[in-house]
Amino acid sequence: MTAYLRDHADDPAAPRRGHTIGFTLDGEPATAIEGQTIAGAILSTGRTSWRTTAVGAEPRGVFCGIGVCFDCIVTVGETRDVRACLRRVREGDEVCTQHDRLPDTHEEARA
Template sequence: MSERITDHPVLDPIERKKEVSFLFNGKSYKGYEGEPIAAALLANNIRTLRYHEESGSPRGIYCNIGHCFECRVTVNEKQGLRACLTPLKEGMEIQSSGMLPTPVKEWRETHV
């Protein structure tokens, strides 16, 4: 996990936690138990967490404090969880989301 900050000149030393395995889009990764999913993904050099439902543009971490909902992922089949607030656990299956099968714009034009 080469993307992790392990030593910082201002912060105290970072305490190591138990290493756990998890899946993101079917691929196995390692992270630390209890850290936010977003931190584990970033440490594994994953920047795109999902794709915009209408445009398909990549989305990643934006605010990292739970306000913006840009980091929504599916965890163990539960949709819409914020990766920045959800603690990592052993064996989690995390999936990104993509464009909706029917673009939202077309749905709006016929239903609003």
């Protein structure tokens, strides 16, 4: 088997410089390249995790990158549990990180 070398100018995976759009991340202004996923946009800010697990408060971010694992969920506007690896960021999106607690079964039993 021989290596196939593609000219850099023709590489479909090469980073593209597109139109920059604005969104907010936890209330702070941020920018993304049009067409970028929310996960990609968050990663481009330097953050590698943006959620913690309900048990153990372990950091989570992108794990599978294909929408199977739910580790990268965020809230977009009023919609919770959006998989950041699947949803493309849009101009003006309000993205918030999620940190959910497990319900206290003792409190529920008392109610």
